[in-house]
Amino acid sequence: MKPVLTILLFACVLFCKTAFSQTSFKVIPLGVKGGIDESNLSAYMIATTGSNDYVCLDAGTLHYGIEKAIQAKLLHGTAEEVLKKNIKGYLISHAHLDHLAGMIINSPDDSSKNIYGLDYCLDVLKDKYFSWKSWANFADEGEKPALGKYHYTVLTPGIEMPLQNTDMQVTAFSLSHGNPYQSTAFLVRHNEAYALYLGDTGADSVEHSDKMHQLWQYVAPLLKAKKLKALFIEVSFANEQPDKQLFGHLTPRWLMSSLENLASLSGKEALNNFPVVITHIKPGGNREQVIRTQLKAYNPLHVKLIIPEQGKLLTF
């Protein structure tokens, strides 16, 4: 083939690839709720577009969510195969049961992989869950005998680490979740694209903390440069919940207030139509509907609000 033709063909392939794969990440919510319903607790499989090598951001519900995703043809094979082959690791934001019960319950069927987290979170996994008293110790540290299926990978705040057997990296940041109890934000990177997942957290002013502000300082330049593709953040309670009874959680009002803090660093324009995925809504009475209404009613930065559903694909 003549060189000119080759170059033209190459340029065409490059154009098509760019035109038809605008997204960087795909996310399969395995569970989205902030409690009560054991079949639908916080867990989000994330991979890069075109890959089937996922990690799981929190792991409240696995099996039931995987079954739903298989029914929706987002995943293929049996639930056990997906668990073993497609989930390459777990990123656990904090050690409350609704964020990791699925991982514990499914561990006998699982394959060898890493559990990523900040030290205080992994310490609770060692001491309280994989302790032989609550569950067999499938990990590689803690109460003996350690069966060694899971390897604890301690993350250091602000230091990026590779997510093994995937094409992604992660940087962790500490969050306040009912001060002094801590939670974690995970900034997942693929090349120049980022997705940010926050575990349960309250607003800085309620928590008497500056941890969310510190996180915003880190990610504001990425948001401004359009490298940050999506933000996953919790809204557990409606605006009517008194601050003293938030237990380290956000309301629609506190979410918007926190995002305004981010906007003060990134510029408001950067948040216009920016995808904000609302996680961890606590079921109970008509709270889910009230929160949806309150979020829509007051969205001064015009972020793109997304309420995820179990087994329904998200792309960014």
Place this chain on the structure above:
Amino acid sequence: MKPVLTILLFACVLFCKTAFSQTSFKVIPLGVKGGIDESNLSAYMIATTGSNDYVCLDAGTLHYGIEKAIQAKLLHGTAEEVLKKNIKGYLISHAHLDHLAGMIINSPDDSSKNIYGLDYCLDVLKDKYFSWKSWANFADEGEKPALGKYHYTVLTPGIEMPLQNTDMQVTAFSLSHGNPYQSTAFLVRHNEAYALYLGDTGADSVEHSDKMHQLWQYVAPLLKAKKLKALFIEVSFANEQPDKQLFGHLTPRWLMSSLENLASLSGKEALNNFPVVITHIKPGGNREQVIRTQLKAYNPLHVKLIIPEQGKLLTF
């Protein structure tokens, strides 16, 4: 009314009551599986016929099972109302997560009630679950502050205790579940009728234990006298599972062998057509079907084998 008529009417009412309420207990399975599926883990609501004051035998899955039972019109109101009003207490056989995750996850929505168990089980609840690190301490002992919604009621093996706010009593017995790890059998009584629920356990000869034999010695006279109405017992694995990999569980063959030990104390006739509810079958591949087939294929005592289903009423 003349005395003779009054007596006749009374006799008639008594006859009708006896004729139309032969059963003593009703059981609503909220979850029946031995792992993996977070929406269907061991939990059995039991009450006396005609009462809506239940206790829950283990509490692996609550909310999702209650929803199923409401759909089946076995329970009425919302799941939260059922949780708060109809479940008067929890009897936890042992502290493995698949037997109590539902209770922990649902605790923020629950009402004040008792958690019954042997001391080693309640100690794990205190130390590992309601510890503030894994979950807020909703109980009345352990890590401070103790929120006090649940009251730990320590049972002593062989000593009967009332099940508060119900018309039932319970006697607990220690079981071996991967010796030296212990589990519990609960013998529930209403007047002269009994139901026996065994938590996870292995056969005595595999466990190098005599705990099941001791339990059979206690209940054999009740079985013989037809006061024992049903037995709930686990079969986790198929016969092909090597004894060394049973991890404190039963197979169809080990179940029948254990029942033959019971028959040696009660007489074989007492087990003929006696209801044996098979709990805790571990999902995976075609194991569930294999276990059903193996149970039917070798049932030398002709017990009435019952495979329970989530949200499907059982009466005894």
